[in-house]
Amino acid sequence: MRKAIYPGSFDPITFGHQDIIARSSSIFDELIVGVLNNSAKNSLFSVDERVSMLRELTKDIPNVTVDSFDGLLVDYMKESGATIIVRGLRAVTDFEYELQIAQTNHVENPAVETVFLTTNLKYSYLSSSVVREFAAYGGDISKFVPAPFVDRIYQKYNINR
Numbered sequence: 001m002r003k004a005i006y007p008g009s010f011d012p013i014t015f016g017h018q019d020i021i022a023r024s025s026s027i028f029d030e031l032i033v034g035v036l037n038n039s040a041k042n043s044l045f046s047v048d049e050r051v052s053m054l055r056e057l058t059k060d061i062p063n064v065t066v067d068s069f070d071g072l073l074v075d076y077m078k079e080s081g082a083t084i085i086v087r088g089l090r091a092v093t094d095f096e097y098e099l100q101i102a103q104t105n106h107v108e109n110p111a112v113e114t115v116f117l118t119t120n121l122k123y124s125y126l127s128s129s130v131v132r133e134f135a136a137y138g139g140d141i142s143k144f145v146p147a148p149f150v151d152r153i154y155q156k157y158n159i160n161r
C-alpha cells in the first residue's frame with residue numbers, strides 16, 4: 001500500500017497543482033493533498049477555504065483525500081501513515097530548495113522518501129503568486145486556474161469581471 005502526500009499552500013490552486021494531483025494519484029494507491037496551515041504566511045484563502053476547494057476539485061478521484069496540517073510534515077505523515085512526499089519541479093530555481101527540504105525530511109525520518117514530478121510543460125510558468133498578482137490587477141486568470149475558482153479569486157480582490 002503506497003500512501004503519498006502532496007503538501008503545499010495551494011493559495012490558490014492552479015492547473016499546475018491539478019496536473020500533479022492527477023498524475024500522482026495514478027502512481028500511488030492513496031494520495032493525501034495536504035494544505036499547510038502556515039500562520040506566518042499572509043494567505044489569500046483561509047485553510048478551510050483551500051481544503052474545501054481542493055475537495056471540490058478532486059471529488060471524482062476516489063483515492064485522493066484532502067486534509068490540512070500544521071507543524072512538521074514528517075510528524076503529520078506519521079499520524080496519517082503516508083511515507084512518500086510528492087512535489088512538483090518547475091525549474092532549476094525550485095531545485096535547490098526542494099533538495100534541501102527533501103534531504104532534511106529524510107534525515108528526520110529515514111522511512112520518508114520524496115518523489116519529484118516534473119511540471120507539465122503547459123504549466124511550467126505557473127505559480128500561485130503569479131495568479132494572485134494577475135488577479136489583483138484584474139488580469140485574465142481563466143487560463144491559470146480551474147473554472148469553478150476563478151470568480152472566488154476575483155472576489156478576494158473585490159474585482160467584478
Ligand code: ADP
Pocket residue numbers: 007008009010011014015016017020086087088089090094118119120123124125126127128
Ligand atoms: P509551497 O508553498 O509548498 O511551495 P505551492 O502551493 O506553491 O506550495 O506548491 C505546492 C507544490 O506544487 C510544490 O511542489 C510546487 O513545486 C508544485 N507546483 C506549483 N506550481 C506548479 C506547476 N505549475 N507545475 C508543477 N508543479 C507545481
